[in-house]
Amino acid sequence: MKPRPGLTITKIAMHDGISIFYAVWFNQPFIKKNIQPGINLFVTGKVDKGFGATQVMVEEYEVDDGGDSLSAGRLVPVYPLTGQLSQRQMRAMVKSALDGISDRAGEFLPASILEKFNLPQYEEALLKIHYPQRKEDADAARRRFIFEELFLFQLALATRKKSRFSREKAHRYLPEGDLLRSFIDNLPYRLTAGQEKVWDEISRDMDSTAPMHRLLQGDVGAGKTVISGMALLKAVESGLQGALMAPTEILAEQHYLGMKKAFSSIGVEAGLLTGGMRKKEKEILLERVRLGELKVLVGTHALIQEDVDFQRLGLAIVDEQHRFGVRQRAVLGYKGYCPDVLVMTATPIPRTLALTLYGDLDISVIDEMPPGRQPVITHAVLPHALAKAYGLIREHVRRGCQAYIVCPLVEESEKVDLRAAVELAESLAAGEFRDFRVGLLHGRMKSGEKEDVMSLFRGGEIKLLVSTTVIEVGVDVPNATVMVILDADRFGLAQLHQLRGRVGRGRRQSYCILVASPKTEEGRARLRVMTRTTDGFALAEEDLRLRGPGEFYGTRQAGLPEFKVADLLRDWKVLQVARGEAVACVAEDPRLEKEENRVLQKEIRARFGGAGSFIEIG
Numbered sequence: 001m002k003p004r005p006g007l008t009i010t011k012i013a014m015h016d017g018i019s020i021f022y023a024v025w026f027n028q029p030f031i032k033k034n035i036q037p038g039i040n041l042f043v044t045g046k047v048d049k050g051f052g053a054t055q056v057m058v059e060e061y062e063v064d065d066g067g068d069s070l071s072a073g074r075l076v077p078v079y080p081l082t083g084q085l086s087q088r089q090m091r092a093m094v095k096s097a098l099d100g101i102s103d104r105a106g107e108f109l110p111a112s113i114l115e116k117f118n119l120p121q122y123e124e125a126l127l128k129i130h131y132p133q134r135k136e137d138a139d140a141a142r143r144r145f146i147f148e149e150l151f152l153f154q155l156a157l158a159t160r161k162k163s164r165f166s167r168e169k170a171h172r173y174l175p176e177g178d179l180l181r182s183f184i185d186n187l188p189y190r191l192t193a194g195q196e197k198v199w200d201e202i203s204r205d206m207d208s209t210a211p212m213h214r215l216l217q218g219d220v221g222a223g224k225t226v227i228s229g230m231a232l233l234k235a236v237e238s239g240l241q242g243a244l245m246a247p248t249e250i251l252a253e254q255h256y257l258g259m260k261k262a263f264s265s266i267g268v269e270a271g272l273l274t275g276g277m278r279k280k281e282k283e284i285l286l287e288r289v290r291l292g293e294l295k296v297l298v299g300t301h302a303l304i305q306e307d308v309d310f311q312r313l314g315l316a317i318v319d320e321q322h323r324f325g326v327r328q329r330a331v332l333g334y335k336g337y338c339p340d341v342l343v344m345t346a347t348p349i350p351r352t353l354a355l356t357l358y359g360d361l362d363i364s365v366i367d368e369m370p371p372g373r374q375p376v377i378t379h380a381v382l383p384h385a386l387a388k389a390y391g392l393i394r395e396h397v398r399r400g401c402q403a404y405i406v407c408p409l410v411e412e413s414e415k416v417d418l419r420a421a422v423e424l425a426e427s428l429a430a431g432e433f434r435d436f437r438v439g440l441l442h443g444r445m446k447s448g449e450k451e452d453v454m455s456l457f458r459g460g461e462i463k464l465l466v467s468t469t470v471i472e473v474g475v476d477v478p479n480a481t482v483m484v485i486l487d488a489d490r491f492g493l494a495q496l497h498q499l500r501g502r503v504g505r506g507r508r509q510s511y512c513i514l515v516a517s518p519k520t521e522e523g524r525a526r527l528r529v530m531t532r533t534t535d536g537f538a539l540a541e542e543d544l545r546l547r548g549p550g551e552f553y554g555t556r557q558a559g560l561p562e563f564k565v566a567d568l569l570r571d572w573k574v575l576q577v578a579r580g581e582a583v584a585c586v587a588e589d590p591r592l593e594k595e596e597n598r599v600l601q602k603e604i605r606a607r608f609g610g611a612g613s614f615i616e617i618g
């Protein structure tokens with residue numbers, strides 16, 4: 001039948017034992033050749049009970065040859081396809097593969113675990129995920145594969161952690177001495193209980209014979225820097241060297257200046273190494289590091305270049321570690337023989353993700369803010385309210401405070417954005433804010449220029465800093481109390497949270513004004529969330545929910561593994577259970593050497609290529 005040019009309809013009358021209906025194919029004239037009158041046929045498709053006779057618009061069909069049907073008359077698998085491959089072909093191939101598995105002893109999960117969680121055996125699960133009798137069978141099979149994937153991954157992390165723990169480091173720390181004690185005594189504040197707790201954990205790690213591999217997590221402004229300073233001093237007073245790496249020049253310099261100030265009274269010198277340094281200067285600095293004269297070296301990723309040699313590196317700290325590539329972290333770790341490694345992050349990672357990404361690290365969390373902090377009051381406004389935001393800045397400057405205006409910078413059009421930032425700073429300095437000093441900061445400025453601007457801002461001479469996101473991480477000027485973020489919908493939640501963390505660092509009430517007219521629902525949702533909470537962990541969970549793990553800020557570079565069946569968002573409870581089981585398993589058999597665990601070991605190797613090629617820290 002050819003009702004229209006280009007359209008062929010093939011109609012075959014079928015009888016289902018009760019009544020007659022028609023199976024209908026579009027544009028598949030060859031069908032007729034496959035189907036002879038009188039055969040048994042399964043068809044699947046939409047049923048149309050329109051005019052008169054019932055019709056089935058056939059999506060799939062299968063000639064019944066008396067065997068098990070693959071495509072029709074039952075629950076059938078639907079596979080992702082590529083190119084010319086059809087479901088029928090895929091099913092046939094999978095079926096023949098499945099027919100071959102029965103002579104393979106496939107199970108590798110411990111029987112106790114299968115029993116405990118009521119999971120089907122490997123082979124059974126394989127058969128049932130493809131060809132379930134009932135939907136519940138498929139669900140059970142799926143549960144097994146999700147568990148299996150997460151369990152093996154956690155097991156790989158746990159064995160790695162365990163094997164590192166059995167290593168012995170070459171250096172030892174002395175009992176707490178005068179340097180550390182007077183540093184703490186000289187602090188203008190007392191450590192919070194949260195800081196005390198993480199310091200306990202960190203110093204205990206350092207005192208242990210096994211190298212430390214610890215992640216220090218704490219929300220923006222929780223006070224991680226001082227902890228890194230204490231760890232560095234512990235190394236120094238034990239005759240060892242310490243290194244602190246930060247992701248931006250501005251932050252490295254800030255750490256350096258902070259330490260210079262705090263360490264000078266106790267006679268400890270720190271050095272600063274950045275990419276922008278003059279050659280001669282750099283040579284002298286590196287020579288002193290090599291000879292061990294300089295005990296503390298702060299820097300950007302310049303720290304991990306080949307020409308940097310330490311005499312005795314005992315401790316390597318990475319600040320804002322989520323900003324570094326996985327390799328960069330690793331290299332800093334290898335600068336000395338098995339140093340203690342502390343990585344710090346202000347981007348709160350949802351616990352579920354932290355378990356996955358850092359399952360081989362110990363985690364310390366600073367779970368409280370220094371006393372007297374008030375949550376930053378956050379408003380999302382449309383661009384026409386900008387004048388009001390500027391009014392707020394003026395009011396705060398009049399009271400002796402300082403402010404930031406952040407302009408977005410997206411890589412693709414960096415030049416255009418940069419020009420916009422420069423022009424904005426100029427026009428604000430000449431207009432709106434002509435009665436006080438306005439500064440400009442962006443990533444393309446020379447190191448020296450950046451340093452000058454930051455020092456003027458830190459010193460309070462510059463009242464308003466117009467900046468790109470170079471100030472996003474780590475910058476600490478407690479006198480700044482207002483932040484206006486332009487085109488705020490162009491930033492991710494984690495980034496907005498980091499930016500907002502530049503204010504609210506003192507006792508005074510701070511404000512964050514998000515200026516935007518978001519075009520997408522997701523953009524609106526993000527801004528809404530920002531106005532509702534200042535809790536970084538809550539925001540991170542929300543971010544994960546809004547964007548999904550793949551897009552989650554920083555996780556790609558942090559090496560989030562891809563799972564085939566498991567989904568971190570959906571299956572986070574399983575992840576936790578799987579982790580518990582993995583840890584218990586490794587506690588009993590650290591190298592998975594027991595007879596019953598050998599298959600597990602083999603499976604991990606096959607999947608992850610040895611005991612840990614996925615995350616390399618230290």
Ligand code: ADP
Pocket residue numbers: 189190191192195218219220221222223224225226346370371474476478505
């Ligand atoms: P982050 O955890 O974001 O790196 P910082 O280490 O930069 O935070 O600390 C934020 C601010 O809080 C700094 O100005 C620091 O001096 C101050 N601070 C840190 N610890 C305390 C404390 N226990 N009491 C009061 N202020 C503190």
Ligand code: MG
Pocket residue numbers: 224225319346474
């Ligand atoms: Mg910090």
